[in-house]
Amino acid sequence: MSTQVPPLYAGLVDDASLLPPSPVGLSDAAAKHHEHATSWYRGLIGTLLVPASVIGTLVIPEPTATPRTTPDPSPNTNPPRSAYASPNANSRSGGEPLPSADPSSNADPSRSADPSRRANPRFDGEPLPSANPRPGSEPLPGTGRFPGAGPASGVERLSDVGPGSGDGSGAGSRSGHGAGSTPGTGSTPGTGAVPWLSVGLIGDVPAASLPATVEKLRASGVAVQHVEAAVARRGEDPQPGLASLRSFAAIQTSLPLYAEIPLSWGLLAALDTVAEARADGLPITPKFRVGGLAAELFPTPVELAAVICACRDRGLPFKLAAGLRHATRHTDPETGFTHHGFLNVLVATVTAANGGEVAEVAEALAATHPVPLVEPARLHRDGPRPLFVGFGAANVVEPLTELVRLGLINGGYE
Secondary structure, eight states: OOOSSOGGGTTOEEEOTTSTTOOOOHHHHHHHHHHHHTSTTGGGEEEEEEEHHHHTTOBOOOOOSOOOBOOOOOSOSSOOSOSSOOTTTTBOGGGOBOSOSSTTOOOOTTOOSSHHHHHSOEETTEEOOOSSOOOOSSOOTTTOOOTTOOOOTTOOBGGGSSTTSTTTSOOOOOOOOSTTSOOOOOSOTTTOBOOSOEEEEEEOSOGGGHHHHHHHHHHTTOEEEEEEEEOOOTTSOSHHHHHHHHHHHHHSTTSOEEEEOOSSTTHHHHHHHHHHHHHTTOOEEEEEEOOOSSGGGSOOHHHHHHHHHHHHHTTOOEEEESSOOBSSOEEOTTTOOEEOBHHHHHHHHHHHHTTOOHHHHHHHHHOOSSHHHHHHHHHTTTSOOOSEEEEEESSTHHHHHHHHHTTSSOSSOO
8 A cells, every 4th residue: 555645644735826816827727736636645635726706707618628537546545636647747837846756866846946936936937926925814804805815817718727728637636625524526426537627615705606606616517625715804703604604505515614713702602603513414614824914813822722622622623724834833034923833733633632631732833843743743644634624835845845854755655
C-alpha cells in the first residue's frame, strides 16, 4: 500500500488559488488544480474553491464535453481526486519543480533564491498573487462578501474550463473533502464518468443568491462538493445567518455547508445551533477565520483551544480559514502578527479528541518549534484526522513542502 500521503493528511488542503486578490482565471486555475489532483500528492488535495461572485459573471452553455471514465487508482487510502491524466503533474507552474519523487533530488519546490520570485510564483508566464494572500478580515454586512472580493479578471465563459482548456486537460476532482465532510463519488452511478470540474463554492454573494448559483453550476455539468458562507460579521448575532443557512440546507439536503462563525459574541450559542441542525440531519459544519488584517483577528492559543474543545464536546468537525501559512506557529516579520500553524492545529485536535483539556490543547497550539509536534503526528499518521476538516491555501505546494521537510510525507516514493 502506498504511504505517500498518510490518512492523517487526507484532503487537508483545499486549493484557494482563485480567492481574492487572485487575478487568475477559472480556466487556468482549474487546469492547475488538475495537475495537483493527478500528482503523487493528490491525497493531500481537497477541492478547488471558487467564489460565487466569479460564477455570477460567467456565461454557461450546455456542456458538450464527453465525460471520461475514471482509471483504476493506485492503492491509496485517499483515492486520486481527478479522472484525467496530467501532462505535467510533477511540475510547478512556470517550470519550477515540485517535491520530486526521486529521492536523489534535494530541490526545494516552494522556494526560490530570489525573495520577490518566492512571494510571486509565475503561472504560465503570468504573475500570481502572493502565495499567502491577505483577504479582508470580515464579510461586508448583509452580503457575506469580503472586502476586495469580486469577479476574477479574465474569466468570461465557463465553457473555457474543462477538457481541452488550460494545460490541455480537463480538471475534475473526487469528493471526500476530509474529516467531517459528506463523502460522495462525484460520478454518474454505474458509469464511472466524472464531471469535468468539481468545486467548493465560496459564498461571497448575498445568501439568497446561493441556491441559484449552485443550480447554475450543476446545470453546466459542474459538481459542487460543498458551499462555504459567512453567517455574520464580528460582533453581530450569528443566529439569523444560521437560520438562513439552515433553510438552504433543508433544500440542498446532500450538499455539505460550512457556516463561517465569527470568534466573538454568540459563538457558543451558534455552535449549539449547528449541533442541533446536524442532529436533524442537516450537513452543516462550523468554519472559523483565525487571521486577518488586524491583530485581534488572530485568536490566542488558549482562545482557539477553547473553541476546539467546544467543538469536540458537541461532536462538531470544523474548518479553518486565513492565517495558516506555515506548519508551525510563527510571527510574520512584515506585519508583526503571530500566525497559527496548521500542524499545531492538527496535533491540537488529536490531543482534544483523546480527551485533552483546554490547557493541553493550547500547549500544542503555542509550540513554535516542530519537535514537539512531529512525533505526535507520526504516531497518528495511519488514522483518520479527528475534528479538523482542513484549510485553504493559495499555493497548495507550500504546505506539502513543509510536510515533506518534516518527514511527515515521504516525498513521493515508497
